Amino acid sequence: MAHLPPFEISVKCSELAVREALEQFLHALQPLQLSVEEAGTVELVLAETLNNIVEHAYPDPDTAGDFTVACTHQKDGLHLQITDQGLAMPDGTTPVGQCASVDVDLDDLPEGGFGWFLIQGLAKDVSYQRIGADNQLTMRLAVAVH
DSSP, X not given: OOOOOOEEEEEEOSTTHHHHHHHHHHHHTGGGOOOHXXXXXXXXXXXXXXXXIIIIISOOGGGOOEEEEEEEEETXXXXXXXXXXXXXXXXXXXXXXXXXXXXXXXXXXXXXXXXXXXXXXXXXXXXXXXXXXXXXXXXXXXXXXX
């Protein structure tokens, strides 16, 4: 398996920011020739994480800033560090990541609430800290393991 040198992408928050970041990120991973399942895991976790940043860290699109995704490829997978300068996580921690209840009437099904459940279930070593004005989320995706 190919070894991928470290890389970083930075995107300004906007309606198309997540799509743009995913395209850049997945393109940078092409030398690893990920399986469909591995690429799907990466895309899902990153999309959920970045959508949370766009929606919650920068709730006002007029004052939205950038987010950066740094990636290093190690023996145990891809190590990601995602940084933004938006609002801090409530209580300074990531949400617990419990699955929203779907045992309700169709009209009462939640529209969201699944993101952190998916992130916590698919990523390893998820850690959040606020450093000065920066939110820093780190995680490991157990793909491209060698």
